[in-house]
Amino acid sequence: MRILLSDSEATEALGRALAATRPAQAVVHLQGDLGAGKSTLARAMLRALGVQGAIRSPTYTLVERYPLEQGEAWHLDLYRIGDAGELEFLGLDDAVATLWLVEWPERGSGGMPPADLRIELAVEALGRSAVLIALSEEGSRWLEVLADNRQLPGPSAAVM
Template sequence: MVQIPLPDPDATEALGVRLARHRPPAAVAYLRGDLGAGKSTLARALLRSLGVTGTIRSPTYTLVERYPLADDGEAWHLDLYRIADAGELEYLGLDADGVTLWLVEWAERGGGALPPADLVVELRVEGAGRQARLVPASEAGGAWVDAVRTETVEPSVAPPS
């Protein structure tokens, strides 16, 4: 587990970039946090970093948005806030063939109908900013968190002048 302060939206976007850079070939990330905690901002930055072009919509009303990735995989961004029962997911046609990245907001509402998480990203409002907590939930998730942690704590080396 690693905690990362996110003092502004740019920091949230930078975390999305780091998560994209170290993403396993196939991954499931649950994005947790209250409304307005930055889940969609993080997802947008992550998807953009994986080569998604065009509009990246929040799936608040559509429940799922699908995006082709630059590496020929597909990402699904789900927002389950508006579902009342996990059985409703059956009607979404969640056939996982070709899906290499799942980003799931409000995953707790999906019950056992979702693939298990590799990584849980917990976002919370803290003062004027946010705080992210990355919690691995699988071996692949542990490697993912370790890679992000290493990049986060290692100082950048300035080029020689």
């Protein structure tokens, strides 16, 4: 599924739509260059899932944890790690999150649960684009529900 995002509000609308349709357990990989909208999308999802107060960027802490109505969301930014072996210091083995939002997931390859959904964000001439790719059966079902959701930003959403 490819979606054109004209501005940050469209990115936030996508985050809200993803939150409204998400499965009970999900791992989402957020990929894209610096400034592509990964943190904006993650914040919008977390806010739509009921997270109150500050939603901090995990750029320096590497992981931020947020209680949800059912379970816990983990927002990770792995830009600063050298390899997946460094993940053991984050204590990710000791607990189970119901939602993983992972920026720069390629740096933690092999040290995290497999992704259900990969979202590739890119800066385009007229805004940004998001390509959503299912990586599991759960991810495929999520995209099917999302495609039927009338809250997607703009008329440019297309199933790939």
